[in-house]
């Protein structure tokens with residue numbers, strides 16, 4: 001009998017624990033009615049600590065900046081889920097809380113999911129384009145991890161998590177005015193520069209101010225998605241966005257055609273091109289080759305501004321190469337900046353010149369800076385893989401093959417079809433023999 005009593009007591013205990021756990025979730029909405037839209041969205045059984053992290057970040061920002069849900073002047077930026085992790089825990093669910101609390105979304109164009117490596121801190125930023133104010137919240141990793149550990153062990157109380165103060169959950173909360181109209185002036189940039197030195201936005205200052213600035217002036221979805229991948233906007237990324245626009249307009253794709261980008265040389269542009277054209281490295285639609293100084297010297301002047309080779313290839317393998325140029329000197333002069341200041345990392349100039357160009361280039365058209373340096377039919381290249389393996393192979397030089405620069409005088413490997421080495425050797429040998437014979441004959445006459 002005693003044994004049966006024990007079993008009954010254990011059963012009652014387990015039952016009460018289960019009921020307790022369910023009612024803790026159930027009571028979350030009765031404790032916090034404002035969570036109803038979030039709980040409805042993710043499901044009562046699914047609501048988690050990470051959903052609430054995004055909610056609490058938005059709630060704090062709304063309180064500090066004084067905006068309400070769905071305010072069209074607000075841009076939210078975060079690396080949640082793309083792909084900042086908290087130790088072994090992923091963070092994408094924070095986006096649910098953020099969207100439901102602040103009323104922002106990628107669909108509305110006012111949520112930017114900034115790409116960062118898996119080991120980077122989890123952060124949120126909110127920008128109000130009406131006032132220029134921006135608030136940055138960086139999550140306290142070890143503190144949040146302790147809650148996630150409890151959740152993984154099945155012993156978390158979400159109502160208790162809702163009680164956590166912002167000062168405990170976030171290791172950094174900072175607020176600054178980032179009004180782009182002020183920051184693109186040299187005086188404004190000088191006055192703001194201390195925020196870079198002090199890492200006011202946790203080292204994400206450049207990402208936050210550049211994306212917010214271009215967004216506030218009106219940004220296309222394609223450019224915004226490129227900015228997410230690249231994690232900032234710089235004139236290099238703008239050049240890639242402009243090149244994509246240029247190709248779409250002047251070389252529209254026919255059915256079955258696609259772009260293969262030979263990034264010769266690569267720069268920020270190629271992240272926009274991968275995103276917009278889906279010309280990704282992994283799918284072999286982008287191949288990268290650098291142009292070192294000793295090669296650059298040999299390029300004709302009109303090719304000094306070379307901004308990549310764009311190959312349009314059809315299903316049957318027929319390919320056409322378009323070599324484009326990008327006029328940095330004109331871009332800098334139109335934006336009222338000096339090109340060498342891009343490299344001045346000892347002052348405000350490196351970021352000020354980029355931010356100013358970001359904003360000012362939006363007033364211009366791709367045709368003002370892009371030129372077609374060459375168009376060449378490549379004939380039938382078989383497949384993309386075969387074409388890349390030939391033109392962009394180790395040791396190959398597509399600039400020589402396209403006739404843009406003279407061949408190296410040393411034994412530079414060439415693409416398979418064009419091995420002139422044997423005839424050239426014969427000619428050299430013939431000239432050498434003829435010269436020796438001439439000298440011998442001359443000496444004999446003496």
Ligand SMILES: [Zn+2]
Pocket residue numbers: 230232233234236237268
């Ligand atoms: Zn860049």
